[in-house]
Amino acid sequence: MRGSVILAGAVLAIWTLVYLVTQVLVDPPLAILPTIGAGTVLTVAVVLGYPSALRGPRGRGGARVGGRAVRREERDRLEAARGVRDLAAAGRSVPLRSGLTPEAARRTAELLQPMLSGDAIAITDRQDILAFVGPGADHHRVGGEMQTRAAVRAIEKGRTVVVQDRAGLGCKVPDCALQSAVIAPLAIGSRVVGSLGVFQARMEIPPKQLVEDMATMLSLHLELAEMDRERRLATHARLDALRAQINPHFLFNILNTIASKARTRPDEARELLLRLSEFFRYAVRQEGHFAEFAQEYYFVRTYLSLEQARFGERLQVRYDIDPQVLTSRVPVLTIQPLVENAVKHGIADKKEGGTVRLRARVDPLTRTTSIRVSDDGVGMDPAVLARLMRGQDEGAGGDDEDGALSGLGSSGHAGVGLRNITERLETLFGDRYDLSISTPRGGGTVVDLRVPMT
Incomplete structure (x- = not known):
């Protein structure tokens, strides 16, 4: 408002000065047209120059308002x-x-x-x-x-x-x-x-x-x-805990099997002992959190060969492995616990035995590796399945066999094994993995695992 008053005063002063000079101080007075022209030119010049003439130059001058501190x-x-x-x-x-x-x-x-x-x-x-x-x-x-x-x-x-x-x-x-x-x-x-x-x-x-x-x-x-x-x-820590959870019952049962064959079938007993040492060597010495599927596959086959020596004809195994999967990298010690559950809680409790199937595929479009472990055993109680799908854990760390690598048992335990695997997968992949458990109408249990390719 103050700036407008100053500008208006300046314009008034200009026209007053023009009038005095052209009409009063000169004789004869100038014509009206030159007088208006002179006043208009001076007015336009003052209006256009007003920001610099009355308020200082633009740019750096504006920064001076308020002093050095501003x-x-x-x-x-x-x-x-x-x-x-x-x-x-x-x-x-x-x-x-x-x-x-x-x-x-x-x-x-x-x-x-x-x-x-x-x-x-x-x-x-x-x-x-x-x-x-x-x-x-x-x-x-x-x-x-x-x-x-x-x-x-x-x-x-x-x-x-x-x-x-x-x-x-x-x-x-x-x-x-x-x-x-x-x-x-x-x-x-x-x-x-x-x-x-x-x-x-x-x-x-x-x-x-x-x-x-x-x-x-x-x-x-x-x-x-x-x-x-x-x-x-x-x-x-979770991987070390998983290594430490190798089921002592599995070890005792395999050693009993080897001892029973030592007299009648010494060559077979020696072969089983070598496989057992390979099994523990891989489980304990495997470094890092990832390994090629081919290594995990060999580890699973070694485990199942030991279990077949114990169960005999009651345990059948079927493999359906896409060759492209062999070079993909998967989390270590993840597939074997799932297979162990299928044997322990699916086949072992079934009098006539059954079949464990391992299927693996790779999808280059979605860059994922899909693994399925299934059995045609006794299946899983619906209440236990519901707890597993909700992520609940009951009775973790007991003295029975469910406190080992396994974690899907029909005994009512979610088991520290599955919880450990899930926590490791979450740490490694966040929400980019999928682990699901189902019980088909025909019986048995199906575990599907899908992880991104690394």
């Missing part, structure tokens, strides 16, 4: 927004995504230096310097303890520390080139694990908001790295 705040805000966009664009490539290690810290510091416009960047854990890039690297040495009191305060207090002079920085080296800094803590949850420091070799401090935003984003990557580490540890 200019600096605006600049810091723009730099922070630009830096966050740059780091967000880096995404998963941020090295700290792999954890707070010296190598990851060094690469992160090098990545952040141009983003943060700092003379020096430091990343520390709670005690030592993990990375330092820029002036002062001669005494802020990687692997050594933190040289500034400000970094120690930021970690101990768990909040950002702003330093505006060399005395506040508290560097142990008197002639350190660094004079100002913003140091923000790095945290995993509520636990401070390190710090991010941005230093300047001049009195002007780095933009605080930008440094805090970067520290927050790096903390998020550290949390994700921690979650990955815990997930890997949990997966290893």
